[in-house]
Amino acid sequence: WITQTYYTPDFGGLKPGVGLILSSPGSVALKSLTVTTTTPGLTAEVEVANSAAGPFAGDSATKTVGSRTTFVLAGKSGSYWLVWVSRLGPARTVAITNVSARR
Numbered sequence: 286w287i288t289q290t291y292y293t294p295d296f297g298g299l300k301p302g303v304g305l306i307l308s309s310p311g312s313v314a315l316k317s318l319t320v321t322t323t324t325p326g327l328t329a330e331v332e333v334a335n336s337a338a339g340p341f342a343g344d345s346a347t348k349t350v351g352s353r354t355t356f357v358l359a360g361k362s363g364s365y366w367l368v369w370v371s372r373l374g375p376a377r378t379v380a381i382t383n384v385s386a387r388r
Contacts, residue, residue, distance in 0.1 A: 288370070290378040302371040305381055306337055313388060314362045318345070319355045321383040326374025331356045333363035341367050350374075 286305050291297045318331050327350050332341035344366075345356040366386070370379050
């Protein structure tokens, strides 16, 4: 998953962030989500919902993402998971190459 390239790390002031929505086969409470990226330095958090349209609720702390970062989740149940990127890293784009979950 790759975003557009923006002029500044705050999306050129155009939007508050971008997100990657993932789904599970049913409602689950995940313990962690690990994000792998080739564009480290971005800021993100994980949110959860029962519908792809939301509303989404925070399920992790906000972190600066390295090449491989694990988000420890609060244990909220849902079928849809959002990796919400609120700030771009130095590349001013995001490339998420893998996301894995642990129950």
